[in-house]
Amino acid sequence: MVADDSSGSKRRHRPGTAAYTTGRSTAARILAVARDIVINDGMAKLTMRRIARESNISPGNLSYYYASKTDLLEDLCHHVLEPYLQEFERLRSQDSGSPRAQLRAVLEYVFDDLSTTETTHFFPELWLLALRDEWAAKQMENIYATYRSVLVDIMHNMYPGLEARKVQDLALAISASIEGHTVFIGYGREHAARAPHVKSLIIEHLINLVDTTAAACDAAGNAA
Amino acid sequence: MVADDSSGSKRRHRPGTAAYTTGRSTAARILAVARDIVINDGMAKLTMRRIARESNISPGNLSYYYASKTDLLEDLCHHVLEPYLQEFERLRSQDSGSPRAQLRAVLEYVFDDLSTTETTHFFPELWLLALRDEWAAKQMENIYATYRSVLVDIMHNMYPGLEARKVQDLALAISASIEGHTVFIGYGREHAARAPHVKSLIIEHLINLVDTTAAACDAAGNAA
Amino acid sequence: MVADDSSGSKRRHRPGTAAYTTGRSTAARILAVARDIVINDGMAKLTMRRIARESNISPGNLSYYYASKTDLLEDLCHHVLEPYLQEFERLRSQDSGSPRAQLRAVLEYVFDDLSTTETTHFFPELWLLALRDEWAAKQMENIYATYRSVLVDIMHNMYPGLEARKVQDLALAISASIEGHTVFIGYGREHAARAPHVKSLIIEHLINLVDTTAAACDAAGNAA
């Protein structure tokens, strides 16, 4: 699940840069190093000098690839989040036998992913960044909107009659509920050991939430 | 709901400090200022100089109260979280007619609190801090353990036969599910407007989760 | 002719700074060092780090006195120009026997001053600075306006009937003519050796310009 450079990526480092193979490898190294720093030590420890040092290049050369830290940060967000986007698209088009099974597959993927170092460490940073940084907010909304749209698609297949607004709220509630577990059962977190138990508890419950809500709406619809 | 200095607070500013009235008011001012900075501008903008400036004291004097930034941070955590602790104790001992009504009251309180600027902005900072700072991790665990213990108490009243481990997992899943909404429907967040709809969707269903789980366990118990 | 701190100086270093004797001496040292750098090596070589180094203080401490380089530059302008302002006021109130003698005294002072290292090196920097820096432009206008107002006063004493506008143009032309010599006969300049000869040539003649202009205006006035 590595970002594919040939894909429709919008923006990357300073234009004109990374044209030769050596430059391309340097550019890749920069992002990899930056990613590792954020995940291992947190965004607060992500400094241009350290990125340069750990990429084995000079500060001057780093700013040849990224004119400003903001530029780098934007590219980093993109770089880290793109694989998730691709995974969501894969899950959307995946045939699991039934919509219900497909929904379960998606929720299990997301829940399991919470325990990943990357997810446990990067996403909370993104949540915080998004509070003050316009660009980060857009990136965050982008990834979660994609995630929810997959849920929406599947729920629509399960209950075609369920009204759109309701389905969207369900997707929001479901995704938020699962994301919330990150800080409790994520990698290295206090209750990481309970992850399997909580997983079975919560996933079945969330699928059940869809059924219940659909039934309630259906009843309300019929009554009207 | 202001922190009561005479309460069982473990540690506070430099010992021997804040003995006189002026000192005490200065100490209070420092924490209030620090809290505001974190909530309004984020932890990254919390600098000793700025705290000093906005507290109308000199940097030198600030370090008289707090020998290091870490010390201040610890006290700040305590200062911000204590009111929540008190609120949870209040909710624990609150009589709402039935355990189910009491559970609903707690979940509604927590859910509504998510939309608060303070909660939306402070807790994600805490989640991040807890990843690297021992003390923050302890503070975070403390507040959430208290929160869950309230849920555990109530659920025990609802289903005395439900085994302890299961009840604890339920409390974990319920609290995590609600917390997760912070970053989506919290103050100023993308989907803040959907808060009321998501609230009604999720709360009833989390209560339902308790019933379902209890029923399933009961059935399993009987079968055995 | 040293700047007097007790005078009506408008602004100085960061407020609250230089309150004790040690701080005051440091503040003075900073300006003296900055002045020397500009005069000896030019404005382009005036860096915060070098000022700090040559003032025997740390960069951090320098920015304690001056929060930004711009602040320091403004204070430096003030510091360097103030003595000139005071000298002009002295010349204005000086009794030289006759207005003509007083005029000659002023022009001689200014002309002789051109050969000073300080004037030769600092004023051209100011002229350049004033092109792009608002504050420098104001400071430059301030010093030259004072200079011209002295000339205006004296010329008014010489020819009370001469119209104000004409007197002002005369002051402008006279001062500009003398200033222009800075870059040719100033300290270390190509033609420094010709200074005495050019001085006698130009000063008498500028006084003569006043007489000639007054006579011409008088004739025109009578004719009308």
Place this chain on the structure above:
Amino acid sequence: MVADDSSGSKRRHRPGTAAYTTGRSTAARILAVARDIVINDGMAKLTMRRIARESNISPGNLSYYYASKTDLLEDLCHHVLEPYLQEFERLRSQDSGSPRAQLRAVLEYVFDDLSTTETTHFFPELWLLALRDEWAAKQMENIYATYRSVLVDIMHNMYPGLEARKVQDLALAISASIEGHTVFIGYGREHAARAPHVKSLIIEHLINLVDTTAAACDAAGNAA
């Protein structure tokens, strides 16, 4: 009045460079861009990177044409000043009816030229550069020596008997007096609006200075 490459220019970009048509046009572009930067934004903003960027070439290629910034600066001086040299030669050989009329023509040209953006902005930079840069000093002396030699020629025609040294001092005083107006009535300067009035005031006066000095010397000579 564009610099002619075939003229007796002493040195230009890196030897061997600009041999082909493309190279020549690039070389010309570099100087034009550099000139514009200095005139519009000042010497302090003249950086190699910026010259390269605005010339649409890479920094590497720029240093193919100019091995160092100093080299470029020298060429830039030459490039900017050459048109003035040519203009002075034109003025020297210009027939204006009488030497006095020719002198007036020269002074008027120079005075009017002061109001030019180019002159107002470039010459003060040159004055400053000449203080520390040998080459700039030479270039500056070259242009002003040519200027003065024109004045000397004309004054010699007016008063053939006037001794050489005196004539040279006169030329120095006259040119310096006019140049001094640059920083007061030049383009965008505080007193630009007074330019026409000051012009008539000063030019007639300077011509008069020649007459007076000649008369005085003549009298002194006769007396002796």
Place this chain on the structure above:
DNA sequence: AATGAATGAGCGTTCATTCAT
């Protein structure tokens, strides 16, 4: 003739911290 890639010193500035008074 031109490019992309890289260097390393230096820039102005901020920071947590220390300390004498």
Place this chain on the structure above:
DNA sequence: TATGAATGAACGCTCATTCAT
């Protein structure tokens, strides 16, 4: 209690320059 004064490392960033291709 409180201040002014000071440190030194680190920050993001710019610069003239070099060099292989």
